[in-house]
Amino acid sequence: MFFLFLTHFLLIALPVLADIDRSQFMVGSIFTSDKDESEIAFRTAVDRANILERNVELVPIVVYANTDDSFIMEKMVCNLISQGVIAIFGPSTGSSSDIIASICDTLDIPHIVYDWIPNESIPDREHSTMTLNVHPDNLLLSQGLAEIVQSFAWRSFTVVYETDKELQQLQDILQVGEPSSNPTTVKQLGPDDDHRPFLKEIKLSTDNCLILHCAPDNLLKILQQANELKMLGEYQEPEEVENIWSIMNTTWLSIGSLMGQGCDILPKAASTRLVTGMWWFFALMMLNSYTANLAAFLTNSRQANSINSAEDLAAQSKIKYGAMAGGSTMGFFRDSNFSTYQKMWTAMESASPSVFTKTNDEGVERVQKGKNLYAFLMESTTLEYNVERKCDLVQIGGWLDYKSYGIAMPFNSPYRKQISAAVLKLGELGQLAELKRKWWKEMHGGGNCEKSDEDGGDTPELGLENVGGVFLVLGLGLFAAMVLGCTEFLWNVKSVAIEEKISLKEAFKSEALFAARIWITTKPVHTSSGSGSSTSSSSSSSRSKHSFKSQGLSMKSLKSSGYQDVEASVHSKLKKIGSMFSLKSQKTVTPPPEIGWKLDKSTQIDALPTSDGDLELIPEVETRLPHRHHHHHHHRHHHHHHQPDQEHDGNPSPPE
Known part of the structure; x- marks a missing residue:
């Protein structure tokens, strides 16, 4: 069994030659001594291989060395490689096998190791393994x-x-x-x-x-x-790809974002995600600003229009109202014959706790602490004086009654007519109104609340200066998305040109026409003339229409x-680690092989492209002796080439 394995691997290391002359190839071997029984097996396998392969002759180069001395083993391997060996056999024992494997791995030379022990029994021999160390290592x-x-x-x-x-x-x-x-x-x-x-x-x-x-x-x-x-x-390979971002879908995404409901489809590309994110930010800020402004407007409107007159105050029971006990205002409501005022007096008299105060100042303080649940009725002159200085107070409605002030004088006073005439004259000249404006609105803090009423009377409208930053962020985001989208488009054009083996100009024209025709949502998958498979050139935002x-x-x-x-x-990964299933060939310039598996009853076949673009079938190693093979080998010292169309006994070629 050992001879069969060794002979088969030596045949794999042989190249297929078209020359009639018998070419010689050297195979190096390292043993511990000249009494090693593995040497007999090695020489027997070489002789058997020379008999089976008539056009090629293997020349064994046998050396002996101490396998525990790594320095000597390194020199020994370098000496064998300098002689142009195509493979190195052994040693199967010692701690220097890793050094030999590393050197062979670097120089792409097969390293054959077999852990056969001549004296072991047949059951133990079943666990013996043969290793063909090729590039890359395990x-x-x-x-x-x-x-x-x-x-x-x-x-x-x-x-x-x-x-x-x-x-x-x-x-x-x-x-x-x-x-x-x-x-x-x-x-x-x-x-x-x-x-x-x-x-x-x-x-x-x-x-x-x-x-x-x-x-x-x-x-x-x-x-x-x-x-x-x-x-x-x-x-199933898709026959055509579909762009899901039609006008209808993009409009639905925009409306759903404004309404805060989202959408059932979302972008995947970086540029479209950036556009969508900026639009979401814009919609969020504008919607929140409008909602806050609308809430403030409705709140102010409701507060301003809740109580506008004495009738509104009498028609409700939530807000309590009262007056100064024993004052003229209290007497006015008590003695009034008007139904509304009588109703208000009844409500004030039956209220608990009492709504009457001892002074006007106490009533004003109670209004300020009442949280809009208490109203104080007082004379208009005093009311206007307090409203001008305390901006949290407001006068509701007009006057309930009109009465003039007078100056009390003794009966038959000689100054009565003169004083009355002077007062009327001051009124006609407007001096009384001027004095009221001075003392009510200017002196002692008067007039402070007029500006506050003008500023806070109505809710201000949103202007461009309030939301200009939101539009700026949206514009910058759209610009960045356009730059990123153009970059992705050019990168996709380059990928399509490489996959389809066409010029960049043709690929750019094809992709630009498809992007410009926004009413077209499907595009057939390009088929390269140089390969038999179809590849998709769609972006990440496209999905297959006919695939499932x-x-x-x-x-x-x-x-x-x-x-x-x-x-x-995985194409780039395979290029980094080299060919996983074959030795390197100096003639092979095609891309790494397609990954695929096919099983036969007795042989596993892997398809590898040759230098001419055809597929070369590589049979898996079998335990029986193979048929006669012709091998093709590329080596830096011996270069023998055969024609691609030459037949070799109808058998597939072994791996290069």
Whole structure:
């Protein structure tokens, strides 16, 4: 079994040559001593490979060294590489294997390690493994897979592994994101072939993202059982994309924002989100300002129009009213024959507590402390004097009665006629009115409340100077959104030009015409002439019109790969970590391969693009001896090329 494995891997390292002459390629090997039985197995495998491959001859270069001395091993490997070896075999023991693997990894040279022990029993030999260390190594491969999972931006996902070895390879993926924001569930497959109970448990957990890491033989069984449980969602490439932001939808969003009701569709692009946010801010400020001004207007109107006359005061019972006890005002209501005044007197007389005061000053103080629930009736002259100096007081209605003041004099006084004539003359000349204005409105704090009445009489209207800042913020936000939108548009034009392999001018013209025709909401997906798949060039604010995706489980295999729609998102990740499934070729200039998995009954086939754009099929390693293969190898010391259309016994070429 060891010879079969070693021979097969040596054949993989051979290039496919079109020349008739038998070319020689050197294979280096490192052993601990000349008595190592692994050397016999290595030489036997080389001889067997030379028999099977007639156009190529492998020349073994065997060296012996102490595998525990890392310095000597480093010199030994560098010496072998300087001789132009195409692969290095061993050593299988010692602590310096990592150094050899690192050097081979850097120079893209296969490193073959096999932990076969000649004296071990057959049951123990089943656990022996062969490792073909190619670029990149397992650590870098694990980091690359973790970056791919991180690019999906899953909120939560479930990791399913088969053995403890696979769990160790998933350590980088388990560390993606924060535990609080990205909860991860880890489960292990059972030993039975029936995984339906296990899959039902995952289905009930409502976790739609699953990372399945298992052997390729078990992968197809698990996916078939998951399909029986209706956990796999269907996917269809959209034939056309639809712009959801039509005139009707944008108008509905604007009206819903003004009414504070929102909208059932929301923008996703940064520019449209900025426009929507600025409009929400504008609507919030304007709506709140209008509401506050309207509330103030209604409050002032209600207070000003509640009590306007003595009839209004008599018709209600909430506001109490009274007068100075024993004064002329009290006598006026008590002796009046007018029905309204009689009703008011009855209400004042029966009120409890008493509404009468000892002095006018006490009545004024009671009005100020009454919180608009007490009115004081007094003479107009005294009332006007207090209202001019105490701005929290207001006179309601006109005079209830009119009486003039007089000067008391003794009977038959000789000065009566002269004083009466002088008073009438002062009234005619307007001097009495001037004196009243002076002492009522100017002296001792009079006239202070006239300006307050003018300023606070009516609620002021909102002017542009009150809300100008809101319009300024809205304008700046719209300008920033336009700049950001133009940047996104140009970036999208560049992406479309690259994907469709057209010029920037053609892509700009096509996208600009679609954006200018606002009445058109759908656009067919472009189809590149250089590829057989359709790609969408829509922005983040577009959604598929004819595609559908059921509420199933999105299952992605880390060992076999995912769907075509994630190729673009992981393309940059794959370029960083190199080719994951083949050795580097100096001739290959095409982009990294599409991630896809296909299973055969005995062989797993991966499709890789060759330098001519065709697909090259790579068979998985089998335990039996392969048929005769012709190999094509690019090396920095030996360059032998074959024509792309040359057939090689009808078998697919091994990986470069």
